[in-house]
Amino acid sequence: MYPTDTIAAISTSVNEGGIGIVRISGPKAIEIADKIFKSIQNKSLADVDSYTAHYGNIIDPKTEQLIDEVITLVMKAPKTYTTEDIVEIDCHGGTVILRKILDVVLQQGARLAEPGEFTKRAFLNGRMDLSQAEAVIDLIRSKTEANMEVALDHLEGGLAKKVNDIRQDLVSLLAHLEATIDFPEDEIDDFESNELDNRINQVLNKVDNLLETSKRGKILKEGIETAIIGRPNVGKSSLLNALLREKRAIVTEVPGTTRDVIEEVINIGGIPIKIIDTAGIREAKDQVEKIGIERSEKFLDKADLILLVLDMSRELSKEDHDLIAAIKNKQAVIIANKLDLEAEVSIDEIKEIASDKPLVKTAAIDNQGIDKLEKVISDLVFSGDVEAQSQTLITNMRHKNALDRAKQSLLDVKETFERGLPNDFITIDLREALEAVGEITGDTLGEDIIDQIFADFCLGK
Structure with missing residues (x-):
C-alpha cells in the first residue's frame, strides 16, 4: 500500500500568472529534476542541502532547448509534506510553460499524480491521519x-x-x-x-x-441557502446589491426586471450565505417570467432561510399575504423595505400577521438597515454565537x-x-x-x- 514510484503534477492554477509550480515527489524526485535543471552554479541537486532554493534553467534533455528560467526548491525526506524527497520547480506562470516542464519531468520517469495524491502519500506514510488530510x-x-x-x-x-x-x-x-x-x-x-x-x-x-x-459545523462549511422573495418591485435586487456591497442585480422601477434567479455567496459573521435573488412572485405576464416565478417558488420550498421583502410604500397585496402565509413554518426574516418613501402600511400591521418572525426595517437602495439585517441573520442562525476558534466542530x-x-x-x-x-x-x-x-x-x-x-x-x- 505504501507508494514506491515518483509522481509529478502542476500544483498551481494552469492560467496566466506571475508564477507556476511543478511538484515532484518520490524516491527519484531529485534524480529526475537533476536531468532537466541546469544550475547557474553548476551544482547537482543531489549534493545540495535540504530546504534550499537554486536558480537556473529547465532544459529539454532531448533537444537541449531552454524551456524556462526557474527557481528550484529541494526538500529531502523525511521532513517533507509527503515524507518523501520533493522538488518544486517555480517557473513563470502560463499554460504552455507549465505543461512543457511537466512533460519533460514525465519523460524522465515520473508518473502523473492522481488528484490529491501528494496528500494521500502524506497519509499513507504516516505524516497525518485521514481527518487531517481531509482538512x-x-x-x-x-x-x-x-x-x-x-x-x-x-x-x-x-x-x-x-x-x-x-x-x-x-x-x-x-x-x-x-x-x-x-x-x-x-x-x-x-x-x-x-x-x-x-x-x-x-x-x-x-x-x-x-x-x-455537527449542525453548526455543517453551516460553517456549506453555508445557508437564503432566498430573497417578494412580489415584483419591492426592492429584492436592491437588497441583494446592498448585502453584496456592489451592483450585481439590475435595479429599475419596472416590475419584473429579475426574470431568473441570481446566486451569490456572501460572508455574514463568519457564515457563508448563499443568497438567491428570485424573480418577483405574481401572476406571470409571459412565458419567460412564468419560468422564473416557478423557479422562485421552488427556492422558497428548499431554502434554509427566507428573506421576505415587503414594500412599505404600497399597501399589502394578496401576493404579500400569500407569501407571509407560505413562510409560516420556515426560518425567515421579514424586511420592511422602502422606508425612505411615504409609508402606506404600518409596522404594527405586519407584526400583527407575522408576529413570530423577526422584522428589520430597511431602505435597501441607500443601504439603510443592512447592518441590522446581517446581525439578525447571524443571531437567527447561531443564536448570536458564530465564533469557531474555541471548539472542534x-x-x-x-x-x-x-x-x-x-x-x-x-x-x-x-x-x-x-x-x-x-x-x-x-x-x-x-x-x-x-x-x-x-x-x-x-x-x-x-x-x-x-x-x-x-x-x-x-x-x-
Whole structure:
C-alpha cells in the first residue's frame, strides 16, 4: 500500500500568472529534476542541502532547448509534506510553460499524480491521519475565516485528538473484557454493573459532545441557502446589491426586471450565505417570467432561510399575504423595505400577521438597515454565537455518520449488559464502535473508500 514510484503534477492554477509550480515527489524526485535543471552554479541537486532554493534553467534533455528560467526548491525526506524527497520547480506562470516542464519531468520517469495524491502519500506514510488530510481540501475550499479556522483546527489534529481519546477508552474497555474471556483461570475481575455503565456513559458523552457540533459545523462549511422573495418591485435586487456591497442585480422601477434567479455567496459573521435573488412572485405576464416565478417558488420550498421583502410604500397585496402565509413554518426574516418613501402600511400591521418572525426595517437602495439585517441573520442562525476558534466542530458528513454508528453500538453495549448476556456479546458491540470511530482517522477504513476520498481533491495537492 505504501507508494514506491515518483509522481509529478502542476500544483498551481494552469492560467496566466506571475508564477507556476511543478511538484515532484518520490524516491527519484531529485534524480529526475537533476536531468532537466541546469544550475547557474553548476551544482547537482543531489549534493545540495535540504530546504534550499537554486536558480537556473529547465532544459529539454532531448533537444537541449531552454524551456524556462526557474527557481528550484529541494526538500529531502523525511521532513517533507509527503515524507518523501520533493522538488518544486517555480517557473513563470502560463499554460504552455507549465505543461512543457511537466512533460519533460514525465519523460524522465515520473508518473502523473492522481488528484490529491501528494496528500494521500502524506497519509499513507504516516505524516497525518485521514481527518487531517481531509482538512487540507476543506482549508483550500474555505469560504469564510470561520470556515478556515475549523479546517486549521482539524489540520493541526484537534479532531484526531478527541477521536483518539474516545478510541483509547474503547480499547481499554475491550482489552479488559477480552481478558476475562480469554484467561478465566487468572481470575481477572469482571466489571460490576455500575462501573461498566459509568464508563460507557463517559464515552457516550464524548461522542455526543462531538455530534452536537455537527449542525453548526455543517453551516460553517456549506453555508445557508437564503432566498430573497417578494412580489415584483419591492426592492429584492436592491437588497441583494446592498448585502453584496456592489451592483450585481439590475435595479429599475419596472416590475419584473429579475426574470431568473441570481446566486451569490456572501460572508455574514463568519457564515457563508448563499443568497438567491428570485424573480418577483405574481401572476406571470409571459412565458419567460412564468419560468422564473416557478423557479422562485421552488427556492422558497428548499431554502434554509427566507428573506421576505415587503414594500412599505404600497399597501399589502394578496401576493404579500400569500407569501407571509407560505413562510409560516420556515426560518425567515421579514424586511420592511422602502422606508425612505411615504409609508402606506404600518409596522404594527405586519407584526400583527407575522408576529413570530423577526422584522428589520430597511431602505435597501441607500443601504439603510443592512447592518441590522446581517446581525439578525447571524443571531437567527447561531443564536448570536458564530465564533469557531474555541471548539472542534464536526463539518464532514462522513465523520458524523461514523460517530452516529459508534453511538448506536455503545447503546447496544448498554442494552446487552442490562439483559445479562455474556461478555462475548458486549465485545462485539464494542468492536463495532471502535471500528466506526477509527474510520474518522483512517485506522479502520478500506482502501477503496480512501481512494474515493482523495479523488475529490484537486490535482497537484
